Amino acid sequence: MNLIEWIELPSLGDQRGSLVVGEAGKHIPFDIKRFYYIFDVDMQVPRGFHAHKELVQVAFCIQGSCKMLMDNGKEKSEVLLNQVNKGLLIPPMIWHEMHDFSKDCILLVLASQHYDENDYIRNYTKFQAIRD
Ligand code: T46
Secondary structure, X not given: OOOOOEEEOOEOOEOOEOXXXXXXXXXXXXXXXXXXXEOOOOOOOOEEEEEEOOOOEEEEEEEXXXXXXXXXXXXXXXXXXXXXXXXXXXXXXXXXXXXXXXXXXXXXXXXXXXXXXXXXXXXXXXXXXXXX
């Protein structure tokens, strides 16, 4: 699997304005059990710094921009999220860090599972040991 995989949603705008649509199972590769959004960010403070054991997520920057560092333990890649209809797939066991938020950034994240702190790996050394 590629470290960076984008999910592009149909943009159905017309003269009245823009509309982006996503359907679970069709565009989003899982049943969405939870969503959350990050906004009103402190631009100087990075977030994330963890991997998930089983959770699958897709992150859309629906306003402004931010960067996401993706790390599978062997390879790292940093991408810019700045398109409302282009989401970044965050598979399990990918260490991820978000930074360089624009002031107006709204990051919408769709998640395959309910919140479970036990699914987080927040220690990078432990993450690497599990990946090896
Ligand atoms: C992720 C990245 C992209 C909850 O109680 N329920 C929730 O659904 C979420 C997402 C968070 N929380 C609590 C846990 C913490 O006490 O909200 C607090 C902030 O969460 P956290 O520090 O994990 O936030 P980020 O921005 O570092 O990470 C979040 C997600 O937690 C994480 O799953 O992949 O965004």
